[in-house]
Amino acid sequence: MWNVTGPYQGGVWKIRVELPDAYPYKSPSIGFVNKIYHPNVDEMSGSVCLDVINQTWSPMFDLVNVFEVFLPQLLLYPNPSDPLNGEAAALMMRDRTTYEQRVKEYCEKYAKPEDAGQATEEKSSDEELSEDEYASSDEAVAGQPDP
Template sequence: MMAEQMVVNTTLPMAGRRLDRDVNRLLASGYRTTVDDNMANLDVCLEGPLGSAYEGGVWTVNVTMPQEYPLKAPRIRFVTKILHPNIEFITGLVCMNVLKQAWSSSYDLVNIFETFLPQLLRHPNPHDSLNHRAAAIMKHSEKLFREHVILCMKTYAMPAILPTRQLVEEGLEKRSSDLSLSDLLTDSDDDEDGNGNNAHIALPGSS
């Protein structure tokens, strides 16, 4: 059972106190968060950073805390679908190489949601990808990649639910054959470097 409020337990061992403190700091920062009873799993609402292709979207992000926290980085997974080279579309897992390189035991959960994830969304890296099709589209055309990100975001991650047809048509200038939802979800194999004839189809899948 998930609880939205936690009470600091000063009888916890040192590692447990650190986790307890960090969870409470995240809650105090205003993030909509649900936490399980032993603080091993959290679901946190993340808004897309201003100025990025993800601006306006809201994602639920699951954080699994390792026993070795804070020496070991948490496992981060996007529950809400997102189109991003460094995030696997089906599982929502964030590339651990990216997180491990940035992680330090001095960081906490607030750093993840105020710094790490916003930077990841602002600066996708197609050269260290989990979603190879998204990476291929970004290498082929950053403008087209942004348009596909917005289409996927409006389909899955908008705070207000609108009819899919309205979302697809709203503000997109590409022809429907380039940006239709059926194309976006087609399971074809594009050239990973974005050189194929179908490079305009930005599949969410990572294979």
């Protein structure tokens, strides 16, 4: 778990990690299980668009890098020019204050500690992930509410 400053502060997310057979030579698949409003995260699937994981992965990286460096940096420095969530990216570029308010609303609605613990059991029909997506995954909780 890690603390994040900025609009995501206090949010807690369950992270889906799928390791391919060729890991560590092939990058893991990383996704948020509970909802997050972020330009580089697909709102429906939770898939993460992050160059260091998707294009520039190296066997020198490991899951510690993913959780201690890559994901915290993703939350601190969203990249609206390479979006998976076009609405979030457009709002971030057009109206940063409203974007940050929407992020905080999502944190309050979907990223409380109890949401991270129950996210897989209580998905609505439009948020369900297929069984195949869970078949070879490990999950971890990311984010830690401030005391």
